[in-house]
Amino acid sequence: MCGIVGFTSESMQAAPVLLQGLAKLEYRGYDSAGLAVRDGSQDPVVVRAKGRLQVLEEKTNGGLSLPGSCGIGHTRWATHGEPSERNAHPHISEDLNVIGVHNGIIENFSELKEKLQRHDYHFYSETDTEVAIKLVDYYYKKYKVGPIDALAKSMVRIRGSYALAVMFRDFPGEIYVARKDSPMIVGVSSAGTFVASDVPAILQYTRSVYYMENLEMARLTPEQVTFYDLNGDVVEKETTQIEWDAESAEKGGYEHFMMKEIHEQPKAIQDTMNSVLSAEGRIDLSATGLTDEIVRDVSEITIVACGSAWHVGMAAQYVFEDLTRIPVRVELASEFRYRKPILKPDGLVIVISQSGETADSLAALREAKKLGVRTLGVINVLGSSIAREADHVFYTLAGPEIAVATTKAYSAQLIAMDLLAMHFAHVRGLLDDDALAAMIAELQSLPSKVEQLIENKERIQWFASKFSNARDVFFIGRGLDYAICLEGSLKMKEISYIHSEAYAAGELKHGTISLIEDGVLVIGVMTQNELYEKTVSNLVEVRSRGGYLAGITSYGHYEAEDTVQFTVYVPKTDPHFYATLAVVPLQLLGYYLAVARGLDVDKPRNLAKSVTVE
Ligand code: F6R
DSSP states (O other): OOEEEEEEOSSSOHHHHHHHHHHHTGGGOOSEEEEEEEOTTSOOEEEEEESOHHHHHHHTTTTTTSOOSEEEEEEEOOSSSOSSTTTSSOEEOTTSSEEEEEESOBTTHHHHHHHHHHTTOOOSSSOHHHHHHHHHHHHHHHTTOOHHHHHHHHHHHOOBOEEEEEEETTSTTOEEEEEEBSOOEEEEETTEEEEESSGGGTTTTOSEEEEOOTTEEEEEOSSOEEEEOTTSOEEOOOOEEOOSOHHHHHTTTOSSHHHHHHHTHHHHHHHHHHTTBOTTSOBOOGGGTOOHHHHHHOOOEEEEEOHHHHHHHHHHHHHHHHHHOOOEEEEEHHHHTTSOOOOOTTOEEEEEESSSOOHHHHHHHHHHHHTTOEEEEEESSTTOHHHHHSSEEEEOOOOOOOSSSOSHHHHHHHHHHHHHHHHHHHHTTSSOHHHHHHHHHHHHHHHHHHHHHHHTHHHHHHHHHHTTTOSEEEEEESTHHHHHHHHHHHHHHHHHOOEEEEEEGGGGGGTGGGGOOTTOEEEEEEOOHHHHHHHHHHHHHHHTTTOEEEEEEETTOGGGGGTOSEEEEEOOOOGGGHHHHHHHHHHHHHHHHHHHTTOOSSSOTTOOSSOOOO
16 A cells, blocks of 8 residues: 655754655556655655655755654555645644555545544545644644644544554654554664554664554654554553565565465455445445445346456356345457447446556446446546546445456455445345345455455465476366355466466366366355355366365365365355355465476566556
8 A cells, every 4th residue: 555654863854764664666557656854843844745655855955855754654545535745744733733545445524524524624635644634733733742642642532443653743853653453663773763554664774673562553754763552551562573684675575466466355355445434334326426226226237357357247146146136247358349239328337446557348348338337446546547537436445456467456446346235135125224234244254254265375385286297277167156165266377377267167078178188277156155066066076087176165064075176164144245255265276386396476477466558
């Protein structure tokens, strides 16, 4: 997500250090950047720029034009408000009393904003960060307390995740930090003290860091760092010596971005859910502009996307049709635009895209708009072309994805589509309040279930080592399980270069079964109880032709082991949500096969992260 760097020193100029630190965080993705630097007790100077860090560097002559030895810097990946100079951090209170940068998402920011507006606060940006900074200012002035107390009071009121680095006008040379559910580290060196959202930002200056825990705060002066808990009591902490090199530090200690992003899935899911779940546990889609009236009037849904996003559409088709009884059609964007599509005027076209820039998906969106049909984008990159042009947007909050093979964005898209389907069903009277509440509760259990699956990754690694020389692999499943197979197969072939195909299990015997011979790996996905036995029968057909069988099913289906030679169990959940769980072992399998074959996991040959040509 976004990047934070802060530095305070007795004599070293801060701005060049901050810019160097931000440059080390560029790999995380961003759309704007900014700095605030203070020279002694003078007012801080704030410089912000949209676009590349280079623009900020040019504006400040590489930082040299900003005198002062205390400052904070930020690279922003937009979540609230479009990418723009106005929305870039640092954000300031009107009198420059408090100035700060923030990573994370403040869920109750509208409520806090209204409270502050009642106290005569005005807002110049659309960000949740400006609200947080002004909340700190409000408590600082109202209670006439010190920075730590003002931060603590704000932390009690803020719901969501944050890593905050703040400067107060009355405390020159000092930086204050607060953290909850968003990483933050503090570094110490003879030159001064540092704060950063990630180790690479400060690695060239120090390897001695403190990891901040949830609900901790810190005060940085040029000579020392003091940590506090929420009560304002001092907390003693030990430094950690970073042993990694700069490259592995960027990957947070993981060998590849893909593995890091697999581990980020619980958070991507949670953040996406939290963005539309109200404090009362209801789904609130008001930010998308989809009113209940619109939802009630939709007569058909067409989902358009490419690659993995299309696989999300395939999974969503089962969920939507089952819950809402609205007919759903899923189309490859590259086909849709040339097919002279016939769409009903009261239909809804949903375009799913991580980047929001995929050429075919964008063209499909424009085609739908030309036909006068309402469009909804399910998009990860705020302010991207599809997000700007669609009539309605549901943002997934997966953060920037760096590995070419999508993992966390796919998972966030699945959750977004589940939430949409549940909301549509509720508004249309097909899901009552209790049933909706039960589904939401189950949805909220998914992040920890995904975590549990990731924890068991060594077993998948072992299995992958056995099949690293496989030539062909088949994935079979029915219903939602077929959609999961599509993604499992793509994950395998795109990074491990092993040929694989996903087949609707019942379709195999209509031709493809002739490819099964001794030792060919066939993976059956069997999460849907009512289809379980049917897929098992198809697996038996494969086994009798010499295939080696692996299966993915839910805990309890232990009889699967009578049929398949290797079984992966996923925790039980609502049948509509199994894609979120079953895809994890398949992502891990693709990953470990690629690693075992010594391939470039994050940048597979011939592929680009964002496909902006037809
Ligand atoms: C596969 C993958 C691609 C994308 C596809 C669409 O791992 O990442 O198949 O899903 O290129 O990209 P977006 O979602 O950006 O439109």
